[in-house]
Amino acid sequence: MIIGFIGFGKVSQNLIELIDSKDIEFITSTEGRSSKTADKIQQSDVRILDSFKDVAIESDILVSANSPGNAIDVAKTYGKYADGIYLDLNNISPDTTFEINEHVHNLVDGAIIGKIDSAEPVLYLSGEKSDELLFLNDFIQTKKISDNIGDASILKLLRSTYTKTLSSLLIESSALARNHGLEDEFFEILSVTEGEDFTEKSKSRISNTLNSRKRKSEELEQIIDYFNDDDLVMVKAALEKLNR
Amino acid sequence: MIIGFIGFGKVSQNLIELIDSKDIEFITSTEGRSSKTADKIQQSDVRILDSFKDVAIESDILVSANSPGNAIDVAKTYGKYADGIYLDLNNISPDTTFEINEHVHNLVDGAIIGKIDSAEPVLYLSGEKSDELLFLNDFIQTKKISDNIGDASILKLLRSTYTKTLSSLLIESSALARNHGLEDEFFEILSVTEGEDFTEKSKSRISNTLNSRKRKSEELEQIIDYFNDDDLVMVKAALEKLNR
Numbered sequence: 001m002i003i004g005f006i007g008f009g010k011v012s013q014n015l016i017e018l019i020d021s022k023d024i025e026f027i028t029s030t031e032g033r034s035s036k037t038a039d040k041i042q043q044s045d046v047r048i049l050d051s052f053k054d055v056a057i058e059s060d061i062l063v064s065a066n067s068p069g070n071a072i073d074v075a076k077t078y079g080k081y082a083d084g085i086y087l088d089l090n091n092i093s094p095d096t097t098f099e100i101n102e103h104v105h106n107l108v109d110g111a112i113i114g115k116i117d118s119a120e121p122v123l124y125l126s127g128e129k130s131d132e133l134l135f136l137n138d139f140i141q142t143k144k145i146s147d148n149i150g151d152a153s154i155l156k157l158l159r160s161t162y163t164k165t166l167s168s169l170l171i172e173s174s175a176l177a178r179n180h181g182l183e184d185e186f187f188e189i190l191s192v193t194e195g196e197d198f199t200e201k202s203k204s205r206i207s208n209t210l211n212s213r214k215r216k217s218e219e220l221e222q223i224i225d226y227f228n229d230d231d232l233v234m235v236k237a238a239l240e241k242l243n244r
Numbered sequence: 245m246i247i248g249f250i251g252f253g254k255v256s257q258n259l260i261e262l263i264d265s266k267d268i269e270f271i272t273s274t275e276g277r278s279s280k281t282a283d284k285i286q287q288s289d290v291r292i293l294d295s296f297k298d299v300a301i302e303s304d305i306l307v308s309a310n311s312p313g314n315a316i317d318v319a320k321t322y323g324k325y326a327d328g329i330y331l332d333l334n335n336i337s338p339d340t341t342f343e344i345n346e347h348v349h350n351l352v353d354g355a356i357i358g359k360i361d362s363a364e365p366v367l368y369l370s371g372e373k374s375d376e377l378l379f380l381n382d383f384i385q386t387k388k389i390s391d392n393i394g395d396a397s398i399l400k401l402l403r404s405t406y407t408k409t410l411s412s413l414l415i416e417s418s419a420l421a422r423n424h425g426l427e428d429e430f431f432e433i434l435s436v437t438e439g440e441d442f443t444e445k446s447k448s449r450i451s452n453t454l455n456s457r458k459r460k461s462e463e464l465e466q467i468i469d470y471f472n473d474d475d476l477v478m479v480k481a482a483l484e485k486l487n488r
Contacts (some may be wrong), residue, residue: 234416
């Protein structure tokens with residue numbers, strides 16, 4: 001079996017390391033890539049073809065793992081050459097997924113949860129062809145959500161709805177505790193019921209959010225736009241919190 | 245040493261079980277108690293005095309653990325007889341704690357976090373006399389926050405600010421997932437990063453909150469009133485969410 005990659009960032013590199021089987025060959029191309037990426041490709045256990053068109057044609061599974069802004073272009077340009085499964089692992093909205101589905105034959109909509117280079121990432125899949133990818137369970141925990149294209153993207157967005165709103169809540173309540181001289185105690189007392197890693201995890205969430213406040217606030221706007229639901233009181237407050 | 249109890253609910257009963265020392269005697273009274281409470285007292289390892297006035301006079305540590313609405317009355321009526329430490333463990337606001345401090349001699353402001361009958365409750369204390377209660381560490385994890393009366397109540401309120409707002413967030417995001425037919429998957433995908441007990445804990449938070457929506461919403465109002473801070477965007481949204 002041949003798995004091809006368009007895009008050679010962390011996701012692709014780690015998948016190649018995780019999927020350790022002598023029955024599977026990896027291919028990609030250095031066509032138009034930066035010299036830094038080309039270096040990484042040359043150091044990896046992957047056969048290098050002249051063009052991504054060739055990669056798309058030869059692959060049984062073509063993996064698109066790019067920056068979200070390129071996901072549609074890649075699908076438009078190479079989707080038509082891919083007769084196998086087209087696995088989209090870009091961090092894209094459900095609407096973008098639906099648009100990609102117009103340009104490729106056998107789309108599977110995927111989302112990796114947990115850091116790809118952590119101990120236990122989980123690959124969530126949706127779309128009818130997902131079943132054919134469940135063999136990946138031998139290498140990375142892989143779960144099919146449903147036959148519906150878009151469900152993996154929607155699920156990822158639902159997850160973000162929770163985690164991004166939680167970050168705003170942590171920012172607000174820890175600031176309140178700090179104003180009362182009780183910030184350390186606030187984290188400590190919550191660790192009693194929320195788990196030992198609460199403090200570290202929460203502080204990391206707070207600083208990640210504050211350090212990329214503009215991007216996080218755009219992501220919250222996208223969530224609110226996509227779901228377009230009057231009941232989203234908490235998510236809208238999270239956005240307001242970040243914009244203050 | 246003699247520890248006296250005014251109020252004989254879960255908190256008092258469990259403290260008596262936890263503080264297992266032949267050097268410590270427990271006292272209370274059945275004065276004006278329901279027959280059910282009187283039964284519990286008679287079944288416990290505690291000496292029964294004729295009146296709570298006597299309990300207050302004899303105690304080295306007098307523990308007030310009643311329903312929050314009675315906390316001030318108990319302090320007004322018996323505080324003047326207690327020459328030892330007066331440990332208030334009622335679930336009361338900082339303002340109520342400050343008022344109680346007007347009526348008793350050696351107040352220590354306490355908050356038990358984690359269920360008292362769970363494996364590992366933690367007793368948080370504030371007030372200058374807290375040091376004299378740190379021997380309780382032999383029986384229950386006991387931490388002094390500061391010399392400031394009220395800090396234990398404020399810390400408990402800060403904790404509630406987080407947990408009650410989180411419940412509203414869980415109600416909103418799980419409803420959104422349900423509307424998209426992905427509720428089970430929503431909890432499952434979050435468990436990958438939030439911990440194995442996320443689903444069970446979250447569902448319990450959601451049902452607890454929805455089952456006592458009116459009381460939870462009053463508690464949120466008290467938090468907003470007490471802190472009186474324009475920056476409390478998330479907490480106010482949590483209240484709005486519950487009132488819908």
